[in-house]
Amino acid sequence: MDLTTAYVFDAAHRIVGHPGKCAWLHGHTYHLELTVSAPSLNPLGMVMDFDDLRDVVKKAVLDLWDHATLLAAHDPLGPAIRAVQHQAPDRVVLFEGQPTAEVLTREAWTRLERQLPAGITLERVAIRETPSCGSAISRPPR
Numbered sequence: 001m002d003l004t005t006a007y008v009f010d011a012a013h014r015i016v017g018h019p020g021k022c023a024w025l026h027g028h029t030y031h032l033e034l035t036v037s038a039p040s041l042n043p044l045g046m047v048m049d050f051d052d053l054r055d056v057v058k059k060a061v062l063d064l065w066d067h068a069t070l071l072a073a074h075d076p077l078g079p080a081i082r083a084v085q086h087q088a089p090d091r092v093v094l095f096e097g098q099p100t101a102e103v104l105t106r107e108a109w110t111r112l113e114r115q116l117p118a119g120i121t122l123e124r125v126a127i128r129e130t131p132s133c134g135s136a137i138s139r140p141p142r
């Protein structure tokens with residue numbers, strides 16, 4: 001059985017080298033949705049407790065990315081913003097690729113899968129930048 005939950009976080013990013021408006025630093029209210037599954041329900045009739053899942057998502061993703069600036073590792077804005085926001089260097093998060101919805105989704109998948117409790121399987125992660133644009137990864141059918 002599946003369990004689906006949704007979360008919201010705010011972050012700034014830019015796609016360095018993009019030929020259009022995505023090259024300029026801007027923000028999104030990102031929507032993160034995930035689905036997990038378990039082969040059977042626990043004694044309380046749950047795949048897992050919503051609060052426990054929220055704790056995992058908070059630790060794996062939200063605490064890192066909410067109110068952060070998400071940049072490519074080679075973006076010169078990274079060191080510049082860290083210098084200005086020197087009290088909170090962790091609020092600049094660097095990615096090996098560009099901080100697109102696709103790369104964020106892939107990174108969220110890796111982080112979430114690593115931190116889910118035993119017996120819980122990650123089935124789907126989706127991140128939307130806007131109500132109409134986003135990315136998703138699903139576990140291939142077994």
Ligand SMILES: [Zn+2]
Pocket residue numbers: 013022026027028129
């Ligand atoms: Zn954007």
